[in-house]
Amino acid sequence: MRFDVFRPGLGGRKRELLTDVAAVVVCGGIDLISADGLGEAGWVIGAAGLLSVRRKFPAATAVLVASIDFLALGHVFAALFCALYTVGTHARVVSGSLAVVVALAELTVPLPDDDEPFNVTFVASEAVLQTVLPLAFGLYIRRHRQMVVMQRDQAVARERDRIAREMHDVLGHKLSLIALHAGKLELTGTADTETAQLLGGTSRAAMRDLRQIIGVLDAEPVTVADLVESSRRAGLRVQSALSDVPPQLSDVVRRVVQEALTNVHKHAGPVDVAVEFKIVQGRPRLTVRNSPPARPPRTRGTGTGRGLTTLAAQVERVGGELSWGPAADGGFEVTAVFEAGECVR
Incomplete structure (x- = not known):
């Protein structure tokens, strides 16, 4: 050597x-x-x-x-x-x-x-x-x-991980929507103008984000409101209560909501989803819960299984804890609980 x-x-x-x-x-x-x-x-x-x-x-x-x-x-x-x-x-x-x-x-x-x-x-x-x-x-x-x-x-490895997370966060949601729209067209067997327009618009948005990532390695992040609206257009019935999110938690909250909604698209399809942020016993708590699907979509089981695990590490870095699992009604729930701090009043 x-x-x-x-x-x-x-x-x-x-x-x-x-x-x-x-x-x-x-x-x-x-x-x-x-x-x-x-x-x-x-x-x-x-x-x-x-x-x-x-x-x-x-x-x-x-x-x-x-x-x-x-x-x-x-x-x-x-x-x-x-x-x-x-x-x-x-x-x-x-x-x-x-x-x-x-x-x-x-x-x-x-x-x-x-x-x-x-x-x-x-x-x-x-x-x-x-x-x-x-x-x-x-x-x-x-x-x-x-x-x-x-x-x-080590710096190169950290940068690669950051880029991978950005690729997953920015493109994963839109690609799930594309798969959902395409599956809808396959099931109906007819030309659905509205679905075709959504499919084309989402594809163009994904390509635009990909060009931004390749060009500057830092695509402009979407907002939680954008995520909720795009999920509603794709067929999810989303009820959102995300008022008074502290600025220091806004980025990680967006990432949790993005990953959770992406998983709902992949594994549950058009179901009811509740997104809620509130203070419980002095600690900020974010919950994304979906009802059980009537029929799982074709994209179920196509994920890598690393999204929530990677996200949990990001939540830990800001002093929080991420948990996920089946809900009592047969649906699925993702919960992020953060440490009490100056942001809690």
Whole structure:
């Protein structure tokens, strides 16, 4: 598994190329300052040149630069720091670990002709400064990049869910009406001008909303009054009592009414429906109840079953609770109860 989670495009590749050129020039320049003679300068230039392939071969680059540092008596400090930083940001776990082990060994093992006594404190501090510090910094940057990508993916997923909800809320109701009108024409077997006009108008409205969603990903929401009126035209006998809905609940109330009426169209057909919003024991309560159908429509059972479940999560986000199930008379009831707050008088 690789940890370099970004896949740069053309602009990203240009930035990476400029960064690599800067790494070669800067690290080579820093190390050349401490170089003594042409021999050491050659090692420095070689180590700096290896940094040009550090992204593609991070572990191999770190091993080679550490070897040069061992042979050049520590005169490629900047190049080694950059190479080990790249191990932290780009290398695979196994190869990166081996590169770190090799780098530590070459930093701690004394040269055969080195007559100076082994200084544990100096060697340990040098190992921390040249190996642990750049590696830790690289690992931190890697983790930061992973978190950025994860947050971006989560944001994309949330936006997809939002679009799906908008598609369901805006189009689901109208498509149910279209199916209901079409079923009516199929049952009668004759050309019904009024039903045909309703079918055509609802289809055009659905297409208009779809174009809005595709264009701006945020179709203009319909009002509860629009939902009730369109359901009445489709054959539902709706009695609505939705006065004094608090502004902070208006959107979620609209969504609940929309989903409930859509389900009535799908699963019950032209029945009596009561839509009511009132305060019960200090808490706002929305109820959408329909009578049992005389004969279920052809669209019964065609839903995905996710509409009310998804809606329940939206109601919970505003401090409410959504419940649904069969009513005592054989019909169906959807109820949303919200927390008491400043909106309740």
